[in-house]
Amino acid sequence: MSNNYSPSHPLRLKDVAHWDMETDVAIAGFGIAGACAAIEAHQAGARVCILEVAAAAGGSAALSGGEFYLGGGGGTPVQKAAGFEDATEDFFNYLMMAGGPGADEARVRLYADSALAHYHWLNEQGIPFKGTYLPGKWLEPTTDDTLIWSGSEAAWPFAQQAKPAPRGHAAQMEGWGAGKLIMEKLTARVMQLGVEAHFSSRVLALIADEDNKVHGLVVRIDGQPRMLRAHKGVILCAGGYICNDEMLRRYTPQALGCPVPTTGGNDDGSGIRMGISVGAAAIHMDQFFATRPFFPPGSLVKGIFINENGQRFINEDAYHGRVTHYMLRQPNGRVWLLVDNSIFKRPMTRPDIDIAAVGETWEEVESELGLPQGELTHTVECYNRNAGQGLDPLWHKDAAYLKPLVEAPFAAMSYSERDYPASFFTLGGLSTLTTGQVLDAGGQVIGGLYAAGRTACGLPRWGEGYSSGMSLGDSSFFGREAGRHAAGGA
């Protein structure tokens, strides 16, 4: 048997001397996509084997905020109880806008039509939702409430084309990090169903014939490479590639300006590379989620961001990830939030934020920042004049956040790249159908191969359109789709 295989080179079927293990559906990665794929494939009657390189299930999902982006169908029970109606078409329109110029309409349609049922499915797997609404601007609920505004729904230009509703549904847990609870529940469900699971087991390569049809995979268990035959399909659920510097340099160089990866450490792109090794197309690889959170507290949304030319560049009431993408593209990465005394507070996630300038007048702040004379003061003067009338003709910030910045002292907080590093994760991945079937560069299905979660390019595929909950929503829902289709139970 040849051992000339790696994530970038499949082992050829003809070189497999014998199979060590057999199953119907083999799943690489026991994060949220893998767990949901395993549950559905098992329930569709398939034998399932799930393989996880870490010593336990969880992946990035277990480190996450535990928010799912859900709505439509008139509203989830939580949305309705809080008095929000969420028509499927509004949800669909928002997701299409959030998907950006390359939104996948078929995927958005299926998700918009099915998210309400998916909410109930998640609940049935044991994921608790308290069912209460937390108003205001939050990254994740700091309480055990369920529903928050987790995107740009109420902000320009989204609110103009889709009736806004809060759609971030967090699992019930006091404080941040409910992803841990979600993965405990899903892992328990997978194990209770009797799915064969192997931990500390790295998937090393796909096994494919000369036509690139996938027949199984090579996995290292107890230090030994094992040939696992998958009669119905292999599902790649191995996360994205934020831990792979070479892939970042090649595909997503702009993300290198965000030095803090959001991960547990195994997102090395092996799933994507295995797909590419049998001819899969990888798409939207330049896209990534990024954040340098500036709220809570929500009062800071009433401030204005300026760049080194003293100019505004975004409506500050947009989702923090969208604002961060606009920050990243400002000249020399230099950005400040201007606040007056009435709204000043330090951001919750950066209590030691650098206060770059303070003054009794905006002229003093401008001069302390060393900006071109008259630019910052002109920006503030225009903003204040319009905000006093509830208007923002430049960036259309919602009137609820418009307040003239007139109460001294005035300050500029630094959100510049060098003072406040952004964190990120990747959004590009393998091209798939909504069934999870992986496509080659010509749009043809690669036999026996599926992908879901951040190994695939899913619903979230445009950094500046991302909203919290989209990745867990996408990974769990399309993980299920892949599991069911691979099992042949569609």
Ligand SMILES: Cc1cc2nc3c(=O)[nH]c(=O)nc-3n(C[C@H](O)[C@H](O)[C@H](O)COP(=O)(O)OP(=O)(O)OC[C@H]3O[C@@H](n4cnc5c(N)ncnc54)[C@H](O)[C@@H]3O)c2cc1C
């Ligand atoms: C701090 C933080 C907060 C976040 N908050 C949210 C949120 O609230 N809502 C939201 O939607 N998203 C959130 N995200 C993003 C979200 O958690 C991930 O995008 C999501 O978990 C992706 O799911 P996945 O199944 O593709 O990958 P993962 O959950 O990372 O699972 C992939 C699994 O594959 C394993 N693996 C990798 N390579 C191999 C291999 N070769 N062989 C075997 N196993 C392998 C990994 O160890 C891992 O267990 C957050 C992320 C972080 C870290």
